[in-house]
Amino acid sequence: MPQLPFLLVDAFTTQPLRGNPCAMVLDADALTPTTRQQLAREFNQSETAFVDRAAPGSTEFTVRFFTPAEEIPLAGHPTIATVTALLHTGRVQLPVGGKPLVIKLHLLHGPIQVEVLPAIGKEPPLIWMTQRRPIFGAVHAPEVVLPLFGLVPADLLPGAPIRTVSTGTPQLMLLVRDPAALRRAHVADPAALARYRAGSDFFSPHLFCLGGATPAGHTFARHFGTPPDVVEDAVTGSATGGMAAYLWHYGYLDTPDFLAEQGHDLGRAGTVLVRVSGPREAIETVQIGGTGVVVLDGRLRGDW
Numbered sequence: 447m448p449q450l451p452f453l454l455v456d457a458f459t460t461q462p463l464r465g466n467p468c469a470m471v472l473d474a475d476a477l478t479p480t481t482r483q484q485l486a487r488e489f490n491q492s493e494t495a496f497v498d499r500a501a502p503g504s505t506e507f508t509v510r511f512f513t514p515a516e517e518i519p520l521a522g523h524p525t526i527a528t529v530t531a532l533l534h535t536g537r538v539q540l541p542v543g544g545k546p547l548v549i550k551l552h553l554l555h556g557p558i559q560v561e562v563l564p565a566i567g568k569e570p571p572l573i574w575m576t577q578r579r580p581i582f583g584a585v586h587a588p589e590v591v592l593p594l595f596g597l598v599p600a601d602l603l604p605g606a607p608i609r610t611v612s613t614g615t616p617q618l619m620l621l622v623r624d625p626a627a628l629r630r631a632h633v634a635d636p637a638a639l640a641r642y643r644a645g646s647d648f649f650s651p652h653l654f655c656l657g658g659a660t661p662a663g664h665t666f667a668r669h670f671g672t673p674p675d676v677v678e679d680a681v682t683g684s685a686t687g688g689m690a691a692y693l694w695h696y697g698y699l700d701t702p703d704f705l706a707e708q709g710h711d712l713g714r715a716g717t718v719l720v721r722v723s724g725p726r727e728a729i730e731t732v733q734i735g736g737t738g739v740v741v742l743d744g745r746l747r748g749d750w
Contacts, residue, residue: 448750450474451535454491454742455527458681458708458716460569462741465716466681466709468527469494472535474510476750479517485746486512492671492679495524497531505538506550506557514674518649519554520614522683522718522734525575529560530738533571540564540571555614570737572719577684577732580691583610583647591620594642595653595670596634601627603655606696610648613687613732618651621698625666628655629711633670633677640672650675652685656698663707663717664699665689680709681716687732694722694729 451472459465469489474482474496486494491514498508509528511521529549532538540547540562547562555578563572586608588599602608606621622628631653633639639651654667667689669679679685686706693699702722709716717736724730 449745457523457526458736577613577687611688618648659710664704680714
């Protein structure tokens with residue numbers, strides 16, 4: 447029976463069973479989109495990455511990302527997980543002499559660049575992902591959006607627009623007043639959220655506040671979904687990129703480099719390093735950085 451290598455990688459953490467888990471399937475060339483979607487449902491992670499074969503020594507790979515419900519064009523924690531898996535399996539290697547490794551990932555809507563910095567001490571290598579140039583989408587009515595998450599107008603940071611932002615995958619950005627409001631948030635009616643999403647321009651909602659879950663953090667966030675996707679995603683990378691663009695564009699951050707925290711109340715604490723380049727009115731790039739840890743390494747068996 448044909449077999450394919452697969453891994454489970456925790457992204458945005460240096461410790462197993464924290465951060466955000468991502469299922470990885472390597473040598474996935476022969477898998478049809480239907481089979482990939484079925485496997486994503488089987489793994490039942492927030493996202494599963496499928497990496498096609500590449501020539502030995504190549505630093506370019508074709509990768510696709512699937513949630514349990516659908517394929518998405520770009521995702522942050524699966525990018526960190528993909529590069530972690532490529533390093534773990536020896537498909538790429540860090541150059542000698544402490545130089546960074548530059549990888550190109552060919553995604554659904556074109557390539558992105560990833561830079562891997564050598565490990566320091568016992569820490570895993572640091573992986574930096576350059577996302578797409580931000581696109582600011584629709585502005586949403588608070589009286590419509592807030593009840594979807596069990597929130598009221600007083601929970602919104604005064605003056606903060608609810609807006610769709612994309613650095614590769616469009617996300618609904620909702621800046622709340624404080625951690626208490628963020629912790630109260632929940633999907634009040636999954637069907638209502640699904641209906642609103644279907645008629646709007648975003649993939650999933652990202653709620654966040656200023657100030658971290660720990661003294662080291664600058665932001666704290668939660669990310670929600672609707673079935674069959676996971677109800678809450680532990681630590682998100684593409685949404686963090688959109689959040690960074692939102693915060694820098696609207697002047698809520700004094701510095702374009704910051705530390706985003708997420709997943710702490712889920713028992714999956716994760717940290718995302720963030721860099722925004724360019725002026726507030728014309729952001730050029732958003733980068734997110736993090737580490738990954740392999741927690742499972744096995745083989746898939748099936749008629750592929």
